[in-house]
Amino acid sequence: MSTLTHLAALATSIALAMAWMPAQSQTVDAIAGPPMGPEEVVVVGVRQAYRGNFALTEIPQSIDVIEAGTLEQNGIIRLNDALDLDASVARQNTLGGLWDSFAIRGFAGDENIPTGYLVNGFNGGRGFGGERDVAGIERVEVLKGPSAALLGRGEPGGTINLVTKQGRLGETFGTVGVQGGSFDRQRGDADLNLAFTDFLTARLIGYIEEAESFRDIIEEYRWGFLPSIGLAVGERTRLTYGLEKTRVEVPFDRGIVVLNDDFDTVPRERFLGEPGDGDHVAEAEGHQLRLQHDFNEQWSLLLGASVRDTLLTGFSSDPELATSRQPIFIDGESLSRQRRSRLYDSKQSVYRGELSGEFHTAAVRHRLLVGADHDEFENYQDFRRVRPSSVASHPSEEEAYVIDIFDPEYGRFSLPTPLPNNDRLDVQESMGVFIQDQIELTERLQIRLGARYDDFTLRTENYLTDIVSERDDDRISPQAGIVFDLNDALTLYAAYSEGFRANIGTDVSGVIFDPEDSESIEAGAKFAFVDGNLSGTFTVFQLEKGNVLASDINNPGFSVTIGKARSQGLEFDLNGQLPGGIEVLLSYAYVDAQSRSSVLDPNFSFVIEPGDPLINIPDHQLNAQALKRFRLWQREIMAGAGVQYVGERLGATGTDFTLPDHTLVRIFGEVKLTDHITMNGSITNLFDEDWYANSYSQLWVQPGAPRTTTIGIKVGF
Incomplete structure (x- = not known):
């Protein structure tokens, strides 16, 4: 079904829904923006799906919110960098820098597709549109712990929800900015909110960027257009349309090799692929249409649909991982490579409806959330490769497609032609219904009960x-929680939930896997001190999941099961303002994530034992920053500094290869030159430390960027 057909169907359903919506005379408070008169439109914002009418302190779950202002202060323009601000999130293998991949509380998703995230409550991260830019993002919500009782999908460790900037009714404003910095990076962006009438607004957001890299050969070009249109249909109804159109062009880059645990084997800028492969190109086009109607102060209806298409295509020359085919383990310098080609095409459509409100039974207050959704994800992969011969057959250097890691000579051999390895379409369809009731037993005690039923179908065409x-299957995912206000400054909570994630794809024999299943328990405290200016959360948790998959190294694009895993730990998040006007942000996490099964690792034929750590998950992670605003020379100035610590973590499953810990310091600031012009700048990795973002094996290690400077000017009106 085409995009236009999907949206036409939704528009028809919205029209029918509006037809039976009763007229109301009671004024509803604006969700965002200043109070308005009784004759004016009052619905100016958009509620978040699956959320209901709750303050964060009333939700029995740890939720960290990263605002757009924090991203701008730090000069952050990529989602993976933004998630570094939350210590519960750890970087994972990003497919040569071409998709977002992360773990929350120690658990990552499917290694063969990007880590899923939500955009305004819709599944939006499973396609191949390249690393997400933060342009157009109002805030990043890190919803820790499983949310399957409402969302139905996602990792038990947590879910990322990106809330995008929406048109603000009745206002016209905007900013236009330019940036430049290290490695010849040049970027321009704009955010324009144009109010055509009091009830019709367009918000136009876009960016274009071109940059070299600290890595040899690598140059990147990207652009994005992310507009939205807001329409108030009467006093209580808001219709919102959003478009996502993006493109990324960048060479595929597997990073460096590390031999005998020597991270100085090669310089961090050394590129070991082939410039002749050219760029990988990643494109995304997405549409969202949402309708919100507030019947009165208590009850609200949300209807929505989202369709998103992505495409990733290109060639690469990747280090061969099989020891039997790799001469570098013999002579220490000749790196054999595979040549690969990728054509990955995904299509996703989501439809949902939800009703939220409150009622009383006797003296007991209930806040109800009930809804349903339908999700279809099509994932097509045409993957081709040619591998070097076994070293035992004494292949020539051309047959082994080698490169000297100490003196690389690019273009030395004709580029091998990849042969078909995987040509497959995976289709995942699911239909779910959910209900949640938060019951206020007393002024200080609330309990939450909820469940979701999912019926899903997985189909693979090889x-x-x-x-x-x-395969057809269904699941019920229950949840229960309790919230107790100890006093005005301290709230205690606890929660239990079960969840699942359907494992897309098959093993090499065509067998579809059982879904991953999970159980989670957490307890914690939410607090607000210094007259509410300083707030935070402390949490302890334990998660367990079964039917965990890993990539099949001998058959890329396929998976194998490796059994059970467990994650447990504690978190502490703090943000707000100290006396003296010092704004602080602190996030710390201790995560013990480990295998709970004894299995033969399919990737490298090592035995994984219970207690072995999971890959790329540090035990300790910390991010802290502080900033101060003041006046100097009749100018408004902001200056701040931050530090990130990431502990040692396993760099290759089933081995003792570990990535070293690192500590990165950053400074940032801005000066308001005039009422409408602001200059800002940042320096990351201030002390130019060698660090490593993630790895898959000792031959695929991603080095982090050296000291990087950015400066920009923004003009607003």
Whole structure:
């Protein structure tokens, strides 16, 4: 079904829904913006899906919110960098820098597709549109712990929800900015809110960027257009449309090699692929249409639909991982490589509806959330490769497609032609209904009960083997929580939930896996001190999940099961303002994530034992920053500094290869030159430390950027 057909169907359903919506005379408070007169439109904001009418302190779950202002202060323009601000999130393998990949509380998603995240409550991260830019993001919500009882999908460690900037009714404003910095980076962006009438607004957001890299050969070009249109249909109804159109062009980059645990084996800028492969290109086009109607102060209806198409295509030359095919383990310098090609195409459509409100039974207050959604994800992968021969057969250097890691000579050999390895379409369809009731037993005690039922179908069509696999399954995901206000400054909570994530794809024989299942328990305290200016959360948690998958190294694009895993730990998040006007942000996490099964690792034929750590998960992680605003020379100035610590973590499953810990310091600031012109700048990795973002094996290690300076000017009106 085409995008236009999807949206036409939604528009029809919205029209029908509006037809039966009763007229109301009671004024509803604005969700965002200043109070308005009785004859004016009052619905100026958009409620968040699956949330209901709750303050964060009333939710029995740890939630960290990273605001757009914090991202701008730090000069952050990529989602992976933004998530570094929350210590519960750890970087994972990003497919040569071409998709977002992260773990929350120690658990990552499917290694063969990007880590999923939500955009305004819609699934939006499973496609191949390249690393997400933060342009157009109002805030990043880190919803820790499983949310399957409402969302139905996602990792038990947590879910990322990106809330995008929406048109603000009745206002016209905007900013235009330019940035430049290290590695010849040049960027321009704009955010314009144009109010055509009191009830119709367009918000136009876009960016264009071109940059080199600290890595040899690597140059990147990207652009994005992210507009939205807001329409108030009467006093209580808001219709919002959003578009996502992006493109990324960048060479595929597997990073450096590390031999015998020597991280100085090669310089961190050394590129070991082939410039002749050219760029990988990642494109995304997405549409969202949402309708909100407030019946009165208590009850609200949300209807919505989202469709998103992505495409990733290109060639790369990647280090061979199989020891039997890798001469570098013999002579220490000749790196054999595979040549690969990728054509990854995904399509996702989501439809949902939700009703939220409150009622009383006797003296007991209930806040109800009930809804349903339908999700369809099509994932097509045409993956091709050619591998070097076994070293035992004494292949020539050209047959092994080698490169000297100490003196690379690019273009030395003709580029090998990749052969078909995986040509497959995976289709995942699910239909879910959910209900949640938060019951206020007393002024200080609330309990939350909820459950979700999902019915889903997985189908795989393997065009190389002509094997079609299909599986139907269903799940009930319950949740329960309790919230107790000890006093005005301290709230205690505890929660239990179960969840699942359907494992997309099959093993090499065409067998579809059982879904991952999970159980979670957490307890904590939410506090607000210094007259409410300083707030935070302390949490302890334990998560367990089964039917965990890993990539099949001998059959890329396929997976194998490695059993059970467990994660436990504690978190502490703090943000706000100290006396003296010092704004602070602190996030610390201790995470013990480990295997709970004894299995043979399919990637490298090592035995994984219970207690072995999970890959790329540090035990300790910390991010802290402080800033101060003041006046100097009749100018408004902001100056701040931050530090991030990431502990040692496993760099290759089933081995003792570890990435070293690192501490990165950053400084940032801004000066308001005039009422409308602001200059800002940042320096990351201030002391130019060598660090490593993630790895998959000792031959695929991603080095982090050296000292990086950015300066920009923004003009507003």
